[in-house]
Amino acid sequence: MVRSNHIEQTDPKVHAAVRDERRRQEESLGLIASENHVSEAVLEAQGSVLTNKYAEGYPGSRYYGGCEHVDTVEQLAIDRAKELFNAAHANVQPHSGTQANMGVYFAVLDPGDRILSLDLTHGGHLSHGHDVNFSGQFYEVEQYGVEPNNGRIDYDSLANHATEFDPDIIVSGSSAYPREFDYERIHEIAADVGAYHLADIAHVTGLIAAGIHTNPVGDADFVTASTHKTIRAGRGGLILTTEEFSEQINKAIFPGSQGGPLMHNIAGKAVGFKEALTPEFTEYAEQVVANAETLATTFSERGLSLVSGGTDKHYVLVDLRDSHPDVTGSDAEECLHTVGITVNKNTVPGETRSPFTTSGIRVGTPSLTTRGFTQSEMETVGNAIVDVIEHSEDRDVLEDVSTLVDRLCEKYPIYD
Known part of the structure; x- marks a missing residue:
């Protein structure tokens, strides 16, 4: 890796922070779904x-000279993205998923146009129209949600909502909805009301x-x-679309x-997309989902409630209110961090709690x-998580889990 x-010679404080962050990653188990x-x-x-090169514009049409090599890199990223997703057009320049949106x-859209998207507390994302985000400030937004009895989207209800609201764009996608979206059905709903359909696949890009x-x-x-x-x-964003909307x-x-x-980030995208075109990456993605299913089973068997009852993706959303009503999401996050x-x-x-507190993890x-x-x-990690949540005041349990974490981190290093 980059040394x-x-x-260290130029800025010891930054060097120390980078060193400590590498150590933190190596010596802890990262289960944040977006990392x-x-x-x-x-x-x-x-x-x-490539971090040194300005390249405003697109390959073959730049506003600066000396772009022949970054043109090669960006075109590789574009071509590989199109191949990965069977897309007619790819823009690899967004700095993040939010900037892609x-x-x-x-x-x-024009300011004041209407967006219909998944509610943030039901698994949506800030950039889908939350009022603290530009998307909720520039546009009129209504949001659909999941059914309280099963934690899943009711597409008939969504269709009725779309008919009543008459949106200009419907957003499918989430940061914490554990089930697959029915993209075909949502596109039909959008077509019926004359709306565009934006599918935000930020979390499931690799799958x-x-x-x-x-x-x-x-x-x-x-x-x-x-x-x-x-x-x-x-880190970065990506937009895929048809030739009709490419310009x-x-x-x-x-x-x-x-x-x-950011040409250095685009280079990372190009390399990562090449890796994603390999059979080994398919095996990895299959294992990601299998591991999430194992977590879901382990948590359920230990009495934790899962939103929607399980997962189709790479994460589970645990609702602590039934099994541990006095434990907040922030309580669980902090206690798990200590081990x-x-x-x-x-x-x-x-x-009902603040987003800084929450009722889930x-x-x-x-x-x-x-x-x-x-x-x-x-399965071992899942049981350890439940042990910590159930026995957050028991020093022996916390010490045992901490020892387990050390052993697993040593066995499975990130970088050799």
Whole structure:
């Protein structure tokens, strides 16, 4: 991986923080669903001299000279993204999934237009229209939710909502909805009311690239993605669309909402996409889902309530209110952190607590699967999580789990 001896000489404080963060990652179990560990090749690409190059514009049409080599890199990223997702057009310049969503909105919506999206507390995302985000400030937003009896989307109810609200765009996608979306049905609903359909696949990008999760390309007008969650291509965003909308999307990203692209990040995307085209990546993605299913089974057998009863994806959403009503999501997150297990507190459907407190936790498998964990290790980790939640004041239990974490981290290093 990229070494930091030059950082140490120039800025010891930053060097120490980087060193400590590497140690934290190596010596703890990361179960945050939106995180992963990229390969050393991706690290090298993102830490390369491409960070020095300005390249406003697109391959073959730049506003700066000297772009012949970054053109090669960006075109590789574009071509590989199109191959991975069977897409006619790919824009690899967004700095994040949120900026990818911004690009779509800016391409086809006017201020005051209407967005219909999944409620944040039901698993949606800030960039789908929350009032603290630009998307909720520029546009009129209504949100659909999951059914209280089963934690799943009722598509007939969504169709009725769309008819009543008459949105300009319907967003499918989530940050904490554990089930697959019916992209085809949502596209039909959007077509019936004359709306665009944006499928935000930020969390399931890698599962779709591997062919084990439904691909919305062809069933959505626009597909946006993150490149650092279930796909290990470094931090960034991606937009996929048809040739019909390609020019609008490109203009909405540059010059519409971004300046010079981060060419070192695009290089990381190119390398990560190449890795995702291999059979080994398909095996990895299959293991990610198998590991999440094992977590779901383990938690259920230990008495934890899961939103929707399980998962189709790479994470489970635990609702602590039934099994441990006095334990908040932040309580669980903090206690697990003390033994070297990292999860994130998360809102759940029907949430009554603050987003800084929450009633649930989200537990994901991409990072540990990258380290080599399979079902047997995930069962062990799942039981350890429940042990900590149930015995957060028992020092012996916490010490035993901490020892277990140390042993697993030593057995499954991230970088040799």
